[in-house]
Structures are given as C-alpha cells and as structure tokens.
Amino acid sequence: xxxSLSKGGxxxxxxxAPGLTKIHIGLGWDERATDGTExxxxxxMFILDATDKTTSDADFIFYNNLKGAxxxxxxxxxxxxGEGDGDDEIVKVNLKELDDNxxxxxxxxxxxxxxxxEKRSQTFxxxxxxxxxxxxxxxxxxxxxxxxxxxxxxxTAMVFGEVYKKGGEWRFTAVGQGYSGGLGxxxxxxxxxxx
Ligand SMILES: [Ca+2]
Ligand SMILES: [Ca+2]
Numbered sequence: 001x002x003x004s005l006s007k008g009g010x011x012x013x014x015x016x017a018p019g020l021t022k023i024h025i026g027l028g029w030d031e032r033a034t035d036g037t038e039x040x041x042x043x044x045m046f047i048l049d050a051t052d053k054t055t056s057d058a059d060f061i062f063y064n065n066l067k068g069a070x071x072x073x074x075x076x077x078x079x080x081x082g083e084g085d086g087d088d089e090i091v092k093v094n095l096k097e098l099d100d101n102x103x104x105x106x107x108x109x110x111x112x113x114x115x116x117x118e119k120r121s122q123t124f125x126x127x128x129x130x131x132x133x134x135x136x137x138x139x140x141x142x143x144x145x146x147x148x149x150x151x152x153x154x155x156t157a158m159v160f161g162e163v164y165k166k167g168g169e170w171r172f173t174a175v176g177q178g179y180s181g182g183l184g185x186x187x188x189x190x191x192x193x194x195x
Contacts, residue, residue: 002133002142005174011144013095013134014169021096022137026087027112027160029130039122040080040115043089044183045073046190048107053191060192061091062183069105072097092137093163095170107164109175109190113183117156124152124178132160134172146174156182 003011013020031039044062046054047069054060061068063078076090091110098105110132114122124130133145146161155178162173179185187193 003144005144005146005172007146007148007150007174007176009146010171010173012169012171013143013163014171016143017136017141020136020138020143020170022092022094023143023163024135024137025091025093025110025163026133026135027090027110027131028086028088028133029082029112029127031082032126032128037120037122038080039082039120039126041082041088041127042078042113042115042183043075043091044111044113044186045075045091046109046111046186046192047073047105048109048190049104050106052107054187055191057192060187060190069098069102072102073108087133098165105165107162109162110160111157111186112160113157113186117182122156124155124158127152130158130160132174134163144172146176148176150176152178154178154180156180157186159186 027043029041047059061075066075072094074092079088082088130148134143157179159175159177161175
C-alpha cells in the first residue's frame with residue numbers, strides 16, 4: 001500500500017519496493033481561480049552530486065532539456081494547463097542505470113516552478129491539490145505520495161521532494177520548501193548560473 005508522507009517525512013524506496021529499478025515521478029496541481037491569465041506550472045529536476053550541487057547545465061532537466069544521465073532520466077514533456085486529476089508532468093528515472101553507470105549522482109531534486117510568475121503576478125498561493133508521488137515503473141504501484149497542503153503565498157518555486165541515495169538505498173524525502181524568484185532562484189540554490 002502506498003505511503004503518504006507529510007512535510008519532512010522520508011522513506012526508503014528500496015525497502016518499500018524490493019528490487020526497485022525504475023521509478024515514475026508524477027507531479028500534479030490544479031489552479032485555483034485566477035484572473036484568467038494563463039497559469040502554467042513546470043516540473044524540473046536538478047541532478048546533484050555529493051555536495052548537493054548541479055555540476056553542469058546538462059544535469060538540469062526541464063521542458064527544454066528533457067533527458068539526463070545518458071537517458072536514465074527522461075522528462076515526459078510540458079503540460080501547459082494542469083487540467084484534470086492525476087499526474088500533470090512526469091519524470092522517469094532508471095535507478096539501476098544510475099547505480100551502474102552514474103555513481104557520482106547522489107540526489108535528484110524535484111522542483112516545480114510557475115512559468116512567467118513575476119510577469120503574471122502568480123504564486124503557489126494560487127495552486128491547489130499539489131502533490132508528488134513515486135511509482136514503481138515495473139508494476140505501476142504507487143510507493144509514496146506527498147500532498148503539499150501548506151498555504152504558500154509568495155513562493156514561485158517549490159522543491160516538492162528529493163530522491164537520494166544513502167547506504168546503497170534509494171530514499172525519498174517530502175520537502176515542500178518554497179522560494180520566491182522562480183526557476184532562477186532554484187538554479188542558484190543548486191549552484192547553476194541561471195544567466
Ligand atoms: Ca508546464
Ligand atoms: Ca491537475
């Protein structure tokens with residue numbers, strides 16, 4: 001049965017799903033009533049080394065750079081509206097390939113940002129039903145889910161969660177940490193020059 005975490009909670013994916021090799025990270029959201037301006041959230045992933053930094057632009061996965069780690073990480077593409085239940089944007093990760101071929105990858109930060117937030121005066125306060133869930137790709141079983149229930153009024157970038165490796169196990173932390181400054185702020189946190 002899937003585990004539901006609250007903010008700060010963590011689990012071992014490897015223990016919950018023995019033999020786990022591939023995961024599907026689904027992110028979802030709905031917009032609260034807005035003034036009619038388009039409202040587009042974007043999932044992205046920062047591939048981090050042991051110092052929690054992204055060492056090159058190639059390790060920043062988003063709608064303009066869909067593949068990372070030699071194809072072990074694949075973003076399934078940009079959803080422009082967030083309409084409907086279920087996953088709005090998805091990133092698939094082959095953990096076994098990371099273990100075998102990319103031992104330098106220690107953590108995957110799952111981030112969500114609001115496209116053009118500043119220009120459109122939008123924040124996560126206008127987002128409802130935000131969640132991130134990890135699904136075992138081999139059998140489609142949801143392993144863990146984190147519903148972001150806090151009211152975020154000024155944030156335009158949000159770290160939903162982190163998948164990380166510790167003691168040979170892949171684990172997940174429900175983060176729910178927001179930032180103002182959108183995608184640029186997220187890049188700065190992880191050591192990338194947003195330009
Ligand atoms: Ca989007
Ligand atoms: Ca939705």
